[in-house]
Amino acid sequence: MAGDRTPATDEDPSALRQRLAVELAHAVVRAEKRLGRALDRAELARRLNVSPSSLYAYLNGTTLAGVGVFDELLVALGVGGPEAGRLSTLRDRAEAARRLRPAAARATVGTSGPPPSSRVPHQLPPSLRNFVGREPELRRLDGLLEPDPVAAVRPVVITSIEGTAGVGKTSLALHWARRVEEHFPDGQLHLNLRGFDSGVPMSPAEALHDLLQSLGVTPDAIPARVTAAAGLLRTVLAGRRVVVVLDNARSADQVRPLLPGGPGSLVIVTSRNRLDGLVVRDGAFRVTLDVLPRYAARALVEGQIGADRLADEPRAADELVDLCARLPLALSVAGARAALEPKGSIGLFVARLRQANARLGILELKDADVNLRSVFQGSYALLPPPVARLFRLLGCHPGPDLDATACAALLGEQAPPDELLDALTAAHLVRQYAPGRYVLHDLLRLYAKELADDGPAAERATAVERLLRHYLSAARLADRRLEPWRRAPVEPTGTEPPVENHAAAMAWFEAELGTLQAVIALAARSEGLESYTWRLAQACAVYLRRSGRRFQRGLVHEIARDAAAKAGDRRAWASATRRLADALSRLDRSDEALSLLYEALRECRRLGDDDGARQVRLSLVRVYAARGDHRRALPQARLALAMAERTADPLPLADGLSALAQEQERSGDHAAALVHGRRAFDLYAELGHLDGQAAILLTTGRAEQSSGRHAAAIGTYERSLALDRAVGDRYREAHALDHLADAHAALGHDRDAYALRREALDVLRTLHHPDAARISAKLPDAPISQ
Numbered sequence: 001m002a003g004d005r006t007p008a009t010d011e012d013p014s015a016l017r018q019r020l021a022v023e024l025a026h027a028v029v030r031a032e033k034r035l036g037r038a039l040d041r042a043e044l045a046r047r048l049n050v051s052p053s054s055l056y057a058y059l060n061g062t063t064l065a066g067v068g069v070f071d072e073l074l075v076a077l078g079v080g081g082p083e084a085g086r087l088s089t090l091r092d093r094a095e096a097a098r099r100l101r102p103a104a105a106r107a108t109v110g111t112s113g114p115p116p117s118s119r120v121p122h123q124l125p126p127s128l129r130n131f132v133g134r135e136p137e138l139r140r141l142d143g144l145l146e147p148d149p150v151a152a153v154r155p156v157v158i159t160s161i162e163g164t165a166g167v168g169k170t171s172l173a174l175h176w177a178r179r180v181e182e183h184f185p186d187g188q189l190h191l192n193l194r195g196f197d198s199g200v201p202m203s204p205a206e207a208l209h210d211l212l213q214s215l216g217v218t219p220d221a222i223p224a225r226v227t228a229a230a231g232l233l234r235t236v237l238a239g240r241r242v243v244v245v246l247d248n249a250r251s252a253d254q255v256r257p258l259l260p261g262g263p264g265s266l267v268i269v270t271s272r273n274r275l276d277g278l279v280v281r282d283g284a285f286r287v288t289l290d291v292l293p294r295y296a297a298r299a300l301v302e303g304q305i306g307a308d309r310l311a312d313e314p315r316a317a318d319e320l321v322d323l324c325a326r327l328p329l330a331l332s333v334a335g336a337r338a339a340l341e342p343k344g345s346i347g348l349f350v351a352r353l354r355q356a357n358a359r360l361g362i363l364e365l366k367d368a369d370v371n372l373r374s375v376f377q378g379s380y381a382l383l384p385p386p387v388a389r390l391f392r393l394l395g396c397h398p399g400p401d402l403d404a405t406a407c408a409a410l411l412g413e414q415a416p417p418d419e420l421l422d423a424l425t426a427a428h429l430v431r432q433y434a435p436g437r438y439v440l441h442d443l444l445r446l447y448a449k450e451l452a453d454d455g456p457a458a459e460r461a462t463a464v465e466r467l468l469r470h471y472l473s474a475a476r477l478a479d480r481r482l483e484p485w486r487r488a489p490v491e492p493t494g495t496e497p498p499v500e501n502h503a504a505a506m507a508w509f510e511a512e513l514g515t516l517q518a519v520i521a522l523a524a525r526s527e528g529l530e531s532y533t534w535r536l537a538q539a540c541a542v543y544l545r546r547s548g549r550r551f552q553r554g555l556v557h558e559i560a561r562d563a564a565a566k567a568g569d570r571r572a573w574a575s576a577t578r579r580l581a582d583a584l585s586r587l588d589r590s591d592e593a594l595s596l597l598y599e600a601l602r603e604c605r606r607l608g609d610d611d612g613a614r615q616v617r618l619s620l621v622r623v624y625a626a627r628g629d630h631r632r633a634l635p636q637a638r639l640a641l642a643m644a645e646r647t648a649d650p651l652p653l654a655d656g657l658s659a660l661a662q663e664q665e666r667s668g669d670h671a672a673a674l675v676h677g678r679r680a681f682d683l684y685a686e687l688g689h690l691d692g693q694a695a696i697l698l699t700t701g702r703a704e705q706s707s708g709r710h711a712a713a714i715g716t717y718e719r720s721l722a723l724d725r726a727v728g729d730r731y732r733e734a735h736a737l738d739h740l741a742d743a744h745a746a747l748g749h750d751r752d753a754y755a756l757r758r759e760a761l762d763v764l765r766t767l768h769h770p771d772a773a774r775i776s777a778k779l780p781d782a783p784i785s786q
Contacts, residue, residue, distance in 0.1 A: 016094035021061030023087055027077045028059070034078060048072050051142055054182065062241075062264075063183045064095055121214045123190040124177055124245065130303035131175045133296025134168070137287050141176050144285055145183060145266075156260050158267045158282055160275045163289030164428040164444065165196070165375040166329030169270040170247050172289065177243050177268055184266060186240035189214055191258075195250030196272055196378035204257040208233055211244075211258060226257055234261035241265055250382070252277030272379050274426040290431070291326035291441055300328060304335030309343060316347040323353050324363070325441040330372060333363045360446055376447045379427055387423045392455055394430070394440065395448030396463045398522045399515025401439040405497045406515075409470030410463050414494040437511070464522070468532040470495050471519045474508070475539035481505035482542050482727070485689040486651075506728050509543040513552065516540055520556050524563040533563035534572045541579060545586075546729040548767035554583035571612070574603040578616050585623045588770060593623045614643040614652060621659045625666065634663040654683035654692055662699045670703040677703065694723035698736060705743050713743045734763040738775055754780065 032039050045055040048069055057063035058073065065073060070091050074084045144157050161169045174190075181188055191210060193202045208229040212222050215236050223229045237260040249255045249271040255278060259267055269278065278284040292300065298321050302310050310317040320338065324330035338349045353362050363372045380388060393410040394402075404416030411417060421438060424430040430440045440448070452460050469491075476490045478499045499505050509516075516536065523532035537560035544553035557580040564573035581596040597620050604612040617640035624633035641656030657680035665673035677700040684692035701716035721736040737760035745753035757779055764772035 013094055016090065017061040017064060020064075020087070020090050020094055021059065023090065024059055024073075024077075027074075027079050027087075031077045044073075044076055047076055052146065056146065057183050063185065064091060066182070067091075120185075121187040121189055121242075123214060124174060124181070124188045124243070125190060126174075128171050128175065130300060131171055132299040132303070133292050134172055134175075134289075137172060137289065138176060138179070140287060142180075145180060156263060156265050156267060158259065158278065158284040159269065159287060160278050160284040161268065161270045161287045161289065162274055162428060163272070164327075164431075164441070165272055165379050166327050166372065166443075167289045167291060167428075168328035169272075169289055171328065172287075173245055173247065173268045173270050177245050177266075180266070181243060184241045184243045186242045187215075188243040188245070190245045190247065192247045193249045193254055195248045195254065196375075196382070197248070198374070198378065201250050201254065204254060205229065207246075207254075207258055212236065230257040233258065237265060238262045239264075243268070246270070249273075249275065251275070252281070256282065272428050274428065276426070288428075292328055292331070294321060294326065297321045297324070297326040297328075297331055300331045301335045301338075304332065305339050305346070309346065312343075313346045316350045319350050320346065320353065323350065323359065323442075325443045327441060327443055329375065330363050330443055333372070337362070360443065360450065363443075372443065373447065376444065379429055380447075380451070383423070383427065383429075387420050387427075390417060390420045391424055391429055391448055392451040393448075393459075393463045395445065395450070395452035396460055396467060397515075398518035399512075400518070401433070401437055402515065403436050403438070403497065403511075405474070405495045406467065406470060407438075409466045409493065409495045412462070412466055464526060465529060466493075468519060468523050468526075468529055468536075469493055471512075471516060472532055472536055472539065474499070474512075475516065475536055478505040478508045479539045479542055482546070483689075483691065485687045502727070506543070506547075509540070509547075513549070517552060517556060520559055524559050524566075530563040530567040531569070531572070534560035534569075534576050536560075537576065537579070544583075546727060546731075548730050548769060550583065550586045550767075550769070554580065554587055557583050570603055571607055571609060574600045574607065574609065574612055574616075577603070578612070578619050582619050582622065585619075585626055590623050590627050594620070597623065610643060611647075611652070614640050614656075617643065618655055618659055621663065625663065630663055630666045634660075634667060637663045650683050651687060651689070654680045654687070654689070657683070658692060658696045658699070661696065661703075665699050665703045665706070668706075670707050673703040674700055690723050690727050691729070694720045694727065694729065694732060694736075697723070698732070698739060701739060701743075705739070705746070710743045710746045714740060714747075717743060730763055730767055731769065734760045734767075734769075734771070734775070737763070738778075741778075 028039055041055060042052055045052045048055065050058075050069060054063070054065075058065040058069075064070075067088075070088065074080070074087060079087065141159060144159065161173050163169050177188060189211060191202070191207055193207060195201045205224075205226050208226065209219070209222055212229065212233055213219060215233075217232070217236065223232060239262060241264040242260070244258070244260070244265065244267045246255055246258060246267065246269045249269050250273060252275045255269050255275070259282065269275065269284070275284065275286075279286050291297070298310075298317060301317060301320060305317075320334055321331070324334050334349075334353065338346055341349050353359055360373055380391065383391060390407060390411060394407075396410060397406065404418060404421060407421060408414060408416050416436075421430065421432075425432050425438075429444060430438045433439050452463075470493050473491055473493045474496045477492075477496050480486070480490060481499055481502055482505050497508060499508050520533055520536050520540075523529050523536065526532075537556040540556060541553070543549075544556070557576055561573060561576040561580050564570075564576050577596050577600040581593040581600065584590075584596070585593040597616055601613055601616045601620075604610075604616060617636045620636040621633045621640065624630070624636065637656070637659040641653075641660050644652035644656035647653070657676045661673045661675075661677035661680060664670075664676065677696050680696045681693055681700070684690075684696065697716050697720035701713045701720060704710075704716060705713035717736055717740045721733060721740065724733040724736055737756050741753040741756035741760065744750075744756065757775060761772055761775045761779070764775060
């Protein structure tokens with residue numbers, strides 16, 4: 001089909017490409033007339049197995065299609081016979097002219113000045129064999145080569161690929177440059193600017209010298225001044241379409257003199273720093289890389305270790321991915337090392353890697369460019385001292401993320417260090433993933449911890465205590481917003497975040513829960529700082545209970561109990577034991593809860609702590625009631641009330657009355673339950689105690705319902721439900737909805753009962769609470785028809 005393809009050697013390649021583009025345009029028009037509709041370019045690109053941007057380049061004469069693709073294009077357009085042969089010959093003439101013109105130019109260039117466009121360089125290093133992932137980034141980059149419907153000429157495309165050390169910036173740059181090189185037939189340039197090497201970075205003068213030599217300019221013809229050399233580079237590249245990969249740039253100033261001036265070329269810059277100047281002044285398109293998604297990280301390891309071996313140890317493979325923080329460099333090193341292990345031993349390798357203190361050492365190789373510590377050091381060494389100090393102190397922070405106020409606490413300052421954080425963000429050593437919240441991946445965190453541990457011991461110890469004091473003060477402030485009627489002690493540090501109301505407090509706890517758990521564990525293992533453990537656990541207790549975080553609630557109180565025992569604080573131990581028992585009761589571990597409560601009761605008696613003993617009695621009421629053992633719960637309620645009556649504090653009295661009313665209602669003494677319940681409600685109302693009001697309203701509602709006063713019970717339950725929603729107690733909200741459903745069902749309101757029960761079930765399922773099974777069993781097999 002191609003016909004006689006006799007190349008000419010003395011023709012202008014640009015003119016031939018444009019002539020070919022005109023001929024193809026006529027062929028497209030004829031195809032559209034024949035089809036009776038516009039040609040779908042995207043569908044045509046898929047048929048040719050090329051990108052849409054490549055197809056546009058073929059059709060507008062920017063790039064010559066390969067022989068095979070060109071023949072398929074002619075078939076798709078319905079071009080055949082002599083016309084196909086003529087177009088194929090024209091394509092070959094353009095290709096030959098492009099290849100032979102530089103050689104002709106070299107033959108006529110003298111030695112007195114720089115030759116224009118006299119060499120076609122092909123300098124791109126090999127791209128990775130095992131390149132994985134990055135599909136969204138590649139799609140965004142491909143879009144840069146789409147024709148601009150407004151601009152007549154496409155300007156120089158400058159792409160800045162940025163990200164932390166080891167995240168795969170160079171791999172992406174080279175992979176994409178290879179992918180689009182057919183658009184740039186005049187050459188591909190590559191230069192490592194050494195911006196983060198241990199030595200001196202490449203200067204713009206040295207870089208210009210290398211680039212110009214690569215383009216055929218003799219060394220004695222390269223000007224010494226940077227501005228003159230930059231001008232010569234723009235002159236040599238004028239009218240050419242080249243790819244320039246500038247790897248490991250430190251700054252925009254290092255890159256700017258190396259940019260082509262004319263249209264048609266592509267510059268890809270990689271940097272660990274955020275090159276804002278290149279984006280603002282030079283119109284660069286920024287691509288910021290994060291660690292790999294899980295599927296791609298696993299594929300990268302699989303490519304080195306082998307699919308069969310990973311299939312034999314899938315859990316170990318998944319943990320290997322996590323321990324490497326899905327960082328491509330770490331995954332590559334770990335994969336290479338694991339591949340050398342005997343078959344079936346990936347789990348043993350992962351066990352060694354799991355040790356936090358050894359992880360960076362195991363991921364260390366002799367080559368500096370693939371040595372994680374050396375790579376991280378290259379970024380850290382460039383930080384100004386105040387920024388470096390903050391990064392180092394981030395190693396003292398145990399949580400998965402942190403906000404600017406915690407950074408201020410680490411530094412011993414009150415104002416958030418926004419400028420320092422911006423510098424760390426610009427260096428891609430931390431990432432701001434939400435307004436005011438920052439994260440660094442696990443391997444960078446380990447590196448920062450090493451720096452902190454190797455630094456002055458006093459600096460680290462002081463930073464840890466400031467951090468614990470900050471979170472205790474912030475948690476107590478938020479806790480006070482959840483229960484303003486309770487006078488929780490707050491010792492302001494000046495770094496507390498603004499938590500103005502109940503909603504803000506719940507949001508703060510939600511955002512900081514992972515960090516609070518880590519901080520509690522940190523305090524427990526910090527000699528002399530154990531008291532922060534149980535004080536923090538106590539400050540989190542209300543939030544954990546209301547939000548239904550049953551497992552986290554048990555965990556933090558267990559850590560608090562152990563820390564109190566280690567510190568020898570028996571009063572704190574008794575309090576933490578009681579709180580742990582309450583948490584275990586919510587986990588249906590009532591036997592353990594009862595055992596702990598009697599231990600706490602004995603300790604309170606030894607200490608003479610009457611108020612502590614009273615609170616243990618109230619916990620015993622709750623545990624026995626949860627077991628349905630009201631015969632034992634009722635005496636405990638009476639004892640708690642008797643102990644409260646010996647004080648002048650209305651809160652213990654209200655709690656005692658509430659516990660007694662609850663057990664009287666469950667024992668069938670509804671009249672007494674209503675008397676004591678209403679008295680407890682009045683005391684709670686005087687105190688502004690919304691939690692207490694909501695709880696006792698459930699009790700009085702049940703007493704009213706059991707007395708046959710269903711309409712009154714509905715009103716009482718609705719009041720309780722409103723309070724539960726106001727304070728955010730999801731578990732009690734579900735029970736209020738269930739009781740409301742019972743009352744409506746008793747009045748024959750089946751549709752209302754069904755809707756309320758469904759709502760209660762949804763809440764409990766959200767909390768993953770076992771009570772969901774009990775509620776589900778009360779629903780009819782089929783929905784109530786409307």
